[in-house]
Amino acid sequence: MTGSYVAAEGGETLRLFQTTELRDFREIATPGFAPHPYPAVEALDIDAAVAKHPFLGLGASLTDASAWILAHMPTEKRARLLRQLFTAEGCNLGAIRLNIGASDYSTALYSYDDTPGDTAMERFSLARDDEHLFPMARAAADLHPGLFFFASPWSPPGWMKTSGLMIGGTLRDDCRPAFARYLLKYVQGCAERGIAVAAVSPQNETMCDTEGQYPCCVYSPEQEGALVRDHLAPAFRKAGIDAEIWVHDHNPDAEGVARVGDLLAMPGVEKSIGGIAWHCYGPPEEAANMAPLKAKHPQLRFVHTENGPHVVLADRTEWWWAAKVFGMLQNGCELFTSWNLCLDELGTPATGAHLCGGFVVVDSDTAEVTFSPQYRLFRHIGPFVKRGARVMEVSGSRDGTRLILFRNPDGEYILVVACDGTLVRDIQRRRLVIKYKGLYKTLPLPGGQWSVSTLVFK
Numbered sequence: 001m002t003g004s005y006v007a008a009e010g011g012e013t014l015r016l017f018q019t020t021e022l023r024d025f026r027e028i029a030t031p032g033f034a035p036h037p038y039p040a041v042e043a044l045d046i047d048a049a050v051a052k053h054p055f056l057g058l059g060a061s062l063t064d065a066s067a068w069i070l071a072h073m074p075t076e077k078r079a080r081l082l083r084q085l086f087t088a089e090g091c092n093l094g095a096i097r098l099n100i101g102a103s104d105y106s107t108a109l110y111s112y113d114d115t116p117g118d119t120a121m122e123r124f125s126l127a128r129d130d131e132h133l134f135p136m137a138r139a140a141a142d143l144h145p146g147l148f149f150f151a152s153p154w155s156p157p158g159w160m161k162t163s164g165l166m167i168g169g170t171l172r173d174d175c176r177p178a179f180a181r182y183l184l185k186y187v188q189g190c191a192e193r194g195i196a197v198a199a200v201s202p203q204n205e206t207m208c209d210t211e212g213q214y215p216c217c218v219y220s221p222e223q224e225g226a227l228v229r230d231h232l233a234p235a236f237r238k239a240g241i242d243a244e245i246w247v248h249d250h251n252p253d254a255e256g257v258a259r260v261g262d263l264l265a266m267p268g269v270e271k272s273i274g275g276i277a278w279h280c281y282g283p284p285e286e287a288a289n290m291a292p293l294k295a296k297h298p299q300l301r302f303v304h305t306e307n308g309p310h311v312v313l314a315d316r317t318e319w320w321w322a323a324k325v326f327g328m329l330q331n332g333c334e335l336f337t338s339w340n341l342c343l344d345e346l347g348t349p350a351t352g353a354h355l356c357g358g359f360v361v362v363d364s365d366t367a368e369v370t371f372s373p374q375y376r377l378f379r380h381i382g383p384f385v386k387r388g389a390r391v392m393e394v395s396g397s398r399d400g401t402r403l404i405l406f407r408n409p410d411g412e413y414i415l416v417v418a419c420d421g422t423l424v425r426d427i428q429r430r431r432l433v434i435k436y437k438g439l440y441k442t443l444p445l446p447g448g449q450w451s452v453s454t455l456v457f458k
Contacts, residue, residue, distance in 0.1 A: 104352025244274025
């Protein structure tokens, strides 16, 4: 049964959407607010909730591998999948991460200029991405006006590095101007193709040496700071490019947070960048490490740029993803981005050794689509939370659930709740009590099965 309930007193409109272990995403009718409190339960006090940072959106990486999968799907199935990804018919992704050259999820290793010594970028070419990546990016943008594009390289061209290869090594000091020009040419080339890149990080996972497995480039804080401050930011300014520069693009563990602190302490670096990019491959508790940095540098945008499903690890459930997504958003991030937008059932195409899975899985024989637990969680956020909404800090009993509260620019509230379905207090269900404008509502949650619920009210 679907529908909405309008309370007789106060005129508040409520809508409840729910996915459970036994039922797919659906809207269900829900009773309204009433004046009577529940003395045994500390209510979530919506009126006392504190507005924090803005919400930019949810995203995924349109890797070369993902674009290749999409390009080889039958036309009708691809069109349906793109709607399920980039409109409110599905999870309504509002951001795409592009890879600047090859990553570990490409159909081959490649850069846009493999000519040694071509520091002027005369042989620079995006022709390879014209085959399938850029057409798929434009198809997504056609469905979602204002789609936010950002981009990251896994490695500079090999000839710019100490290793001479895309795998291993670091950027040579004398090649910093050439690499800044390379990134500038990429942003300009995307613009010529109708794709406005709003932000660039100069390196994915600055602390990661892949030990010969796939493209990478290790940067010390001093190396990344000098590249950004002395070369990349000036090149963007001179060319009239207003794309933000995001640094670090790695985890918020103790070492990573210390690295970011060292980077921001370098003279001239902070004013040269627009934000800090983060991943969340460690324990979810590490997200709290970002909060002191955010408080110290409130003008910098914090964004989560990578973590997605896995082919083998079965623990990445909706409950697991709620800890990751809610934690990163509540501790400063405006954006949460999945990894590969789509892969096949084996987690391929791939050039690396990881067993990452697709945000959606496209069967290699039938092209039928399977939605990941991460997609199912995003489905409860993306269609409801608008760009510019505020992440809210709310107090009250959570009764063992994981939850996050947003307030849209028009004053509408969205409460998203994940529950693992375990029973409590002598086999009783978990529930929330919500206080809003002096009225109360109880939200009973399914028992014995996991659930994700979205309550929309104004």
